[in-house]
Amino acid sequence: MLHAINEALVIAMEADDKMLVFGEDVGHFGGVFRATSGLQDKFGKSRCFNTPLTEQGIAGFANGLASNGMTPVAEIQFADYIFPAFDQIVNETAKFRYRSGNEFDVGGVTFRTPYGGGIAGGHYHSQSPEAYFTGTPGLKVVIPRNAAQAKGLLLASIRDPNPVIFFEPKRLYRASVGEVPEGDYEIELGKAEVIREGSDITLLAWGAQMEVIEQAADLAKKEGISCEVIDLRTLAPWDIDTVAASVKKTGRLLVSHEAPLTGGFAGEIAATIQQECFLYLESPISRVCGLDTPYPLIHEKEYMPDALKNFEAIKASIKF
């Protein structure tokens, strides 16, 4: 996936000479995960550079650039460290257009940030903070599931006329090595993708959790349960139509994410789908999520909404 992200950045920078890439350690070193490797050599230090160590500064700087017609693609080194930038993102990025009556906007901003667990990272290298941002009107939130998706979604995010927070599943950075199409392509934001058709239950997730619900779908298949698997891809704005159409067909929905259950985005999805599909539902909408604790270290495996927990929830939903 890292290579695909790097390729997308190169393509976008070649096509748009107003695009800048910056953040902590992204310059000469190419980022702690090496997503920006080689960019400074290729495009020079004025277009790809290290910033001082200040996330609020990075976000504010990006807002300023974008407000004046530039295309900033800023990296926050870990999503766990996005919070010093919360004020700039929530009160500024998200409201720039609205508060000025569209006199000004920062639509050119893209924040890239690695999120998620499964890497023995404990509290501060594992969190999934997407719901803090989906609850903020004025932002788009995008999360890819694999390398090919990352490339197309990142290119679309950079070029979207709205600010985008692009969460990258760091657990898959090196693990996701599937085929990536050559050249420049975009995957439309706001569209979910049905990646496996089925008839008994709809499984919905995004990012690294896709791999997990696919494993759960495989386990269920052995028990004769046919799962329809959907990757939401864009959380804000999210594709209600695709999910609702699937649930009307299967009659059941399971939503899974790593973030804690309470206040997680699955709750929003469940509320909307029960509204849209109330008469079609055969069982309560199931949420398989992280526990309502800070992200732990030694009990990470127990905390995670893994394939077995999803499998059990699928069976419970079918038997309801």
Added chain:
Amino acid sequence: MSNATTKNQTVHRVSFLDKDSLHIPILKVLQADGTTYEKAVLPLIDEKLAKRVHDTLVFTRVLDERMLGAQRQGRISFYMTCTGEEAAIVGSASALDDGDVILAQYREHAALRYRGFTTEQFMNQLFSNEKDLGKGRQMPIHYGSEALNYQTISSPLGTQIPQATGVAYGLKMKGQRNVAICYFGEGAASEGDFHAGLNMAAVLNAPTIFFCRNNGYAISTPTEEQFAGNGIASRGVGYGMHTIRVDGNDMLAVMAATQQARAFAIENNAPVLIEAMTYRLGAHSSSDDPSGYRSKEEEAKWQQHDPVKRFKLWLLNKGWLTEAEDAALYEKYREEVLAAVKVAEQLPVPHLDELIEDVLDEPTPILKQQLKALKQHVKKYPKSYPKSAGRL
């Protein structure tokens, strides 16, 4: 008195100040050969204190060497060394009273050792076993001990800086003659929390020692890409705070500066900023490889300024240490650390029940339900959860 500028000289033509307008000397006491500068004023130090400091230095070197090795062998998941910065850390810690509260960044375990954290306690944290004071919840090196007045490490950078101001103000309110000391790197000093913390300490008269380890790098980012001004020290003056820059590889200079900073902070209810100029000889962490951003030659140059060696030479000169005693101490700690590793890695991890404790003072009903469901699940698939399935 708002915007009082009575001391300011008035001029009548435009004249800018620049970063060289402020001259910041660097305090040096101990020379590379272990002798002191001719006119140097030494800190208060006797043989007992010197030996405790030396003991901490040797332990820390051994711990860092062995545990980085253990990480390489896959026995622990992560490690961070403080190699090259020991004088800055131990020199400052040794100038404190045990009642002074330490808020560290993450590379100051030598200060924790100085306070009395045992080898076993280090191992319990590093191996996340059931005796870890942090209950296995954080990555290795995130130590903390209430008994030793050493607040638990948090990975986000700079968050401890305004907290130190709050701790210090509280100490003052309680009438304690103690300070809070806050450690951070020159990279963390770019965070907004740095500004907030130092400005509040100066305005609210909080007896805080802000101790900056200016070690040259924030992961890969060198200081010249971190700030354009005259280091971190110049900012202290801007906040209206007593400020000093010291050679961070000079144990005696760090001790002298911190001893006087502490006395000043307590007598005047005022903060002090110390900028210790040093060098991170090791990688940022076990996840980092410095060969991608700095040269072997540069590292070799700084090896020549090894603070542990410099202090040892002084001890030898004083007759407070022999080469044989020094070697024996290394040997003792190598054996002690190795033995402690073997014990700590055999201990079980914390009980699964502890997963939901300490979120709030009491687990919420929904969290209790979640734990109950989790335990039923683990019982059903014990082989998939080997760390907890054995003890439910």
